[in-house]
Amino acid sequence: MTDEVLSLRSVKQPLRALLYEKLVWKHLLGVGFKHRNRPDEAEIRTFSYHENGNIRMMLGVIGFLVIVEGIAIDFFVATKSTKLAILLGALHLMMLLYTVALIRAAKQRPILVTTNGLLVRTSLLYCCWIPVESIQALSGLEKEIERVSSPQVLWCALGDQPNVVIWLAKAEDAVLPFGLARRPTTLYLYVDQPTELVNDVSRLRA
Numbered sequence: 001m002t003d004e005v006l007s008l009r010s011v012k013q014p015l016r017a018l019l020y021e022k023l024v025w026k027h028l029l030g031v032g033f034k035h036r037n038r039p040d041e042a043e044i045r046t047f048s049y050h051e052n053g054n055i056r057m058m059l060g061v062i063g064f065l066v067i068v069e070g071i072a073i074d075f076f077v078a079t080k081s082t083k084l085a086i087l088l089g090a091l092h093l094m095m096l097l098y099t100v101a102l103i104r105a106a107k108q109r110p111i112l113v114t115t116n117g118l119l120v121r122t123s124l125l126y127c128c129w130i131p132v133e134s135i136q137a138l139s140g141l142e143k144e145i146e147r148v149s150s151p152q153v154l155w156c157a158l159g160d161q162p163n164v165v166i167w168l169a170k171a172e173d174a175v176l177p178f179g180l181a182r183r184p185t186t187l188y189l190y191v192d193q194p195t196e197l198v199n200d201v202s203r204l205r206a
Contacts, residue, residue: 003119005127008179016179024124027108028101045200046110049122049160052192056103058159059123063099066092111191113200118166120174120187122156128174128187132204136169140194154184162188164197 004023008016050056070092078085105123112119117131144161154174155162171183191197 003121003127003129005121005124005175006119006129006173008175009173009181011179013179020124020177020179024098024101027105027124028097043115045113047113047191047193047197048107048110049157049189049191050106053157053190054159055106055123055190059099059103059106063096063103066095066099070096111189111197113197113204115204117204118201120156120166120189122158122189125158125177126154126156126174128154128172128184130166130168130172130187132201134168134170134172135201135205136167138164138166138198138201140198141165141188145188148186148188151182152185154182154187157188157190160190162190163194164189164191 004026005020008019011019070089074085074089074092077088102123102125109121109123109127111121117129118135120126120128120130141161141163147155152171157163166187166189168185168187171185174182174184176182
């Protein structure tokens with residue numbers, strides 16, 4: 001399974017960060033790729049995480065805070081230095097555009113289940129391809145759990161409690177914002193249809 005974010009693995013930093021920035025602009029402007037929620041392949045199933053989840057609301061709140069705090073800070077700094085205020089204003093604008101791109105990408109980049117594995121995606125924030133043979137176990141989560149902070153754990157639920165956990169037999173490559181790389185062995189994610197996702201992947205493993 002190929003993916004525009006996952007393909008950044010083959011590129012070294014800092015070029016990886018620049019290419020990630022290019023992908024952000026593509027999703028923001030809709031340039032260079034076709035807007036669609038479902039891929040062409042009939043054997044691929046898509047699972048959204050933005051319809052019932054809070055990811056877009058969370059990103060919207062972050063964008064609003066960027067606007068409010070950005071204006072306040074820029075006005076304060078402008079009394080001291082106009083050049084610095086302009087620089088900070090440009091930075092706040094870039095942060096706002098990045099947030100908008102993440103909101104758009106949350107709809108454009110669903111989780112995919114194929115005949116060969118599972119492509120976990122959360123907007124442009126997390127992307128990990130998991131072959132079927134690498135899945136040791138997976139399960140739905142019905143109760144709230146405390147967030148786990150570990151290099152081996154990838155917490156893919158933004159603004160929501162995860163409702164699916166996947167344990168891997170071996171670490172797989174994951175790409176994070178700005179092309180940063182991780183190799184998790186456990187992934188926590190939120191999907192709108194957790195039971196269907198668990199059942200589909202379980203059938204693949206069987």
